[in-house]
Amino acid sequence: MLSALKNIFAELSGGEAATAALSEEHKLRMAVAQLLHEMMRVDSKQDTQETQTAIEALVRMFGLPHPEAKALLEEAGSQQMTSYFDPASTIKRLLSLDQRCILVENLWRVAFADAELDVYEDQFVRKIADLLYVPNTQCMLARQRAKIP
Numbered sequence: 278m279l280s281a282l283k284n285i286f287a288e289l290s291g292g293e294a295a296t297a298a299l300s301e302e303h304k305l306r307m308a309v310a311q312l313l314h315e316m317m318r319v320d321s322k323q324d325t326q327e328t329q330t331a332i333e334a335l336v337r338m339f340g341l342p343h344p345e346a347k348a349l350l351e352e353a354g355s356q357q358m359t360s361y362f363d364p365a366s367t368i369k370r371l372l373s374l375d376q377r378c379i380l381v382e383n384l385w386r387v388a389f390a391d392a393e394l395d396v397y398e399d400q401f402v403r404k405i406a407d408l409l410y411v412p413n414t415q416c417m418l419a420r421q422r423a424k425i426p
Contacts, residue, residue, distance in 0.1 A: 305371045306339055308364035309380060310353035312405060315361075316387045318354075320395035330390040334383035338376075365408035377409045381416055385423035 313331040317323050335346035368377060384405060388398040406416040
């Protein structure tokens with residue numbers, strides 16, 4: 278009887294752990310998508326090239342199929358962000374420094390997608406890199422990698 282109860286609790290806790298892991302993964306994807314969407318919006322003009330670049334970033338970072346990445350970006354755009362702190366803290370908690378550098382590089386790619394770097398775009402990427410604890414040297418190296426076609 279006691280072992281049956283232990284088995285039931287083990288199954289329940291294993292299921293909860295799997296659900297929690299999926300929830301964390303979704304939070305991470307949403308946080309990244311929110312920052313990418315904000316990157317597209319920050320210069321007050323969105324074009325299809327920026328949107329395409331943001332979708333490609335989600336595909337590369339998470340291995341998502343293109344339609345799923347597009348839906349995630351649209352969902353992120355429909356949510357109102359009041360602060361960059363929540364997505365940044367989620368990303369800092371769940372991504373390594375190398376992965377955060379890749380995210381910063383993808384933000385630069387979106388900024389350069391329309392072939393014009395706006396001062397607000399530059400400021401936004403630097404601010405996010407700072408919130409993600411990406412060193413300035415790494416941020417500038419990511420900028421150079423993103424700038425080179």
